[in-house]
Amino acid sequence: ANCGSTTVAGTNNVTSFQIGVAVNSNNQYPNDVSVPGTCNTAVAATAFDTLVVRPGTTLTFTGNPSVVGVDGLVLVVYGTVNWTGGNANARRRANFQLGSTTIIKPGGAFNISANQNKDITIDGVLIIESGGVLNAGSAVGGDNFTINGDGVLQLDGVLIANSLTNDGAIVGTGDISTATSSGSGTVNGVPDPPTSGSLSEVGPTWNGTSWTPSPANGLTAIINISGGNPFTALQNIVVSSLNVKANATMDPNQNINISNNLILDDGVTLTLGASLAGYSMLKFGGETEFGTGASVVQQQNLPGGWHMVSAPMNATNAGFFGGIGTQAANGNNNTQNFFSWNGSDFVNLANNSAAIQAGRGYYGFVGNFGFQDPGVHPFSGTPNTSVTFPSLTPSNTEALTNVTVDGTNGRFGWSMLGNPFTCALDFSSLSTNDIEDAFYIFDPSAGSDGEFVSVSGAGLGTTFIAPLQAFWVRSTGANPSLGTATMSANGTVSSSPDFLRTGNTFDRVVLRSTEVANPNFKDHTVIALIENTTDGFDNGWDARKMMPSENTPGIYTIGNAEGLANNAIDYGPNRSDKKSIDLAFRASKQGANYSIRFDEDFMVNEYTIYLEDKLLGQFHDLKSGDYVFANDTNNRERFVVHFRSGALSSDLEFANAANLRAWVYENTAYIHPNVDLGRSDIRMMDMSGRTVFNTSADLHKNERYDIALPQLKAGVYLLQVGGQKVVKVVLR
Structure with missing residues (x-):
């Protein structure tokens, strides 16, 4: 850069640091840069795009720059910035003004010193991240740190100054060290707050009956919950940090989303409520600061029957879930109610002392001799925030029990994992290697025995996996992995997982099977009409058919000898040819009457769809109503589904x-x-x-x-x- 008669040249430090004329096309500067006072005018007049001070390097201003960063500079400090403004002989007042965005990263330091007084003014945004420090010192005669009306200080690190005038806004959980403070601004949404000490102590407060001040839904600030009657949240809480000073409960279906830290005082319990109608979730992006005896309690409703479960807390023993094996209520030495999966078979967990692992899934029974009785139950501890999933089963390991209905490939490479967080896990955000892009969960409320929900691109389910929910995945190679998941990157509270959705960009032929005498026994399969796919398994679109329970009227397509719950096939609305796909039906009751129904809610375009019953030699127009038939357990692959875009060219007689x-x-x-x-x-x-x-x-x-x-x-x-x-x- 041309700084009067001084030229700064070099390499390998600061990117896009521009003062006047760039040194070279890379805009690179030496490890330690000193900008002399002769650059004052250039600094004041020139807009920097991005100024990055890298770790272990130093940027020093020796002049008196009155404005740094007008018109959009982003100054990012990983190393050290020193400003020694002023003139020792003249003892003049120094002015340092931050006009755009300055970010002091963890380990970074911004040191401002002068020979006499100095004014540090924020007109833009100053972000001091946790571990970063802005040190304004305590110069002779005192110094002023001013946040103007449009200025914002986001402080999760440390600010050191002799005096502070806040007419803007301060948010965060960091620490301020000042001798005096004044101004009409806010701290974490609270007007006229104290501005010395920890910001985690400042925020809207619940006094047992009301907020002071009243926080709006979506507030980005600290919220303190303290004193008086127990707090019950009837709305979602979205905050920078949350300090809970008294027992608090979130209503079912109301969630907490914290961008930074969760702080619980001694003996405090934060309960995420649940009911038959839903549950509450918690997500935070920072750390937990829990006092003695403090905990988070996540409730979940558990109907009777078998459940796939996972621990959202840092528990290490199976007793976290309840009464395991011989320690179940009414249990004995032969009680087996809780199982893990070793890659080929289920493994019994004998008692409460059995080891469990975050990110691993478990099968447990709820009911008589189960690990819990049916109903809403609490699971307490400290939430997991980062979990490396357990080792997965390679694709050459065969299951000793039937996992899927048909096909040799479906017997290999199965792993049972679990959501390790108190919020939903977004499966689509995980880093997968040698894994099919589909997962499978067990819904105990389906029928009398429960049933699997298969989630893939062609199916109906969302990619969100509920808290406490375990799931199956299948490997495709020798080194399967889901890597490490973090609550901040892979968790979500945007919506509670809902396994049926109607938003379509392509046609889904959804066929639903039901036992006529017992309508609660039901199943469905999805045929997605997506051109350039295949009739067999398409990774990213299809999901395999898991083995149905005894009473379930299992329905699924057959593609290349594989049973598929969700099957994308090569067809679409612009095709003039017909398309057919084999359809299988599997139920245990010989001679019982069942029905197959076409659910048109997931269609975009018009098709004629016929069901062929090969056993009876009949065709049925599925758009005209349900097809009812008597089950023959010896003829599972008895149906064919025929498609034609628009209307058929011939009547069936x-x-x-x-x-x-x-x-x-x-x-x-x-x-x-x-x-x-x-x-x-x-x-x-x-x-x-x-x-x-x-x-x-x-x-x-x-x-x-x-x-x-x-x-x-x-x-x-x-x-x-x-x-x-x-x-x-x-x-x-």
Whole structure:
């Protein structure tokens, strides 16, 4: 830079430090830069884009710069900035004005000294992060640190000055060391506060009946909860830091989002409430400062049955969850109610002393001899803020129990993990390696036995995993990993996880199965119509079908011999061809009646969708209503779903002869004999009796024959099999 007659040159320190003319194209300067007083005018008049003082380096101003950083300078201090303004002989007053944004990073120091008085003025934003220091010293005659009306001091580190005038705003949890203070500004939203000492003691306060002052929802400031009656929050709390000085409870579905620290005084309990209708969550980006006996209590409603659970606190023993194994209520030496997963099988946790690990998932039973009775239960401790997930199962490790319904690949590489936080975990934000982009959770409220919810790009679920919730993932390679998750980067309280959503950018064919006599026994599968995918497993879109419980009417598609709960297939609204996908049904009750229903709420475009029952030789228009059938446990893969964008080109008409059933669909004749017919003539004729298609086939009892027909003109035709008129066909 050209500083009068002085030129500063060098490399490897400050990026985009511009005073007058840049030294070179890289705008790089030496490790220690001294800017002499002859640069005063340039400093005052020139806008710096970005000035970074790197760790271990020093930037020294020896002149009297009256303005630093007008018009958008960002000054970032990792190392040291020294300003020794003023003139020793003249003993003149020095003025140092921060006009844009200055950030003092952890370990950084900004030292301002003068031979007599100095004025430090904030017109922009000064951020002193935790571990950073701004030292204005205690010069002869005293110094003034002034925050003007538009100025903001975000202080989570230390500010040292002899006097402070605050006409702007101070927010944060840091410390101020001043002899005197004045001004009409605010500290953490509180007017006329004390401005010496810890800011964590300053903020709106709950006195048992009201706030002083009243914080708005979304306030970025400290909130103290203290004194009087127990505090119950009826709204979300979004704050810079939270200091809880008396027991406090968040109502279910009301959340706390803290950008910095959570502080609990001695003996204080912060309860995140829950009910049958929902639960509260807590997220914070800083550290916990808990007094003796202080804790966070996260409540969760646990219906009876099996649950997949995980610890959101820094617990190390299974007793965190309740009565484990032999220590269950009414338990005995044979009680087994809580299990981990070792990559191939479940492992019993014998009692409350069994070790548990943050980020690992567990299966536990709620009910008689369970680790808890049904109802709302508290889980207390200090919340986890950063967790490295346990080692995952490599893809060549086979499960000894059935995890998925079909396919050899589905038996390998399964790991059971858990959300380690008191807020929801956003699965999509995790750093995955050798992991399928799908996860699976168990919903104990589905039916009488519970059921899995499969979450993937083509499915219905969100990527948020609830607190205390465990989940399955499947590996694709030898080194699977989810890395380290932090509450600040991977947690969210934006919404409570909701496993059904209707926002679509593509068509989802959702088919729901239900037992007619017991409508609570139900399941669903999703077929997403996304071009350039495959019928088999597409990572990022598809999810495998987990093994359903005994009473569940399991429904899923078959793609490349793999059972899929969510299946994206290569089809869309602009396609003129038809598309078919095999559909399987799995239930334990022979002869029981079940229904399959098309849920149109997830569609964007218009399609004709038919369900083919290969066992009965029938087609059913799913848009006309439910398809009801009697279950045959020996015929799981009995259905096919047929798609056509818009309307079908032919009506479906059926007829039954004494010895066979036959029908036509999409230029294919389907023939299903009830007896052995042997070699038979198959003929299509127009209404004048002229043969337009003729072939023959060996027709055997209970075997279906698919015979491709030629492209025919629109009209009415007759299909004959073995000389019998079986069905009239209308082609459009």
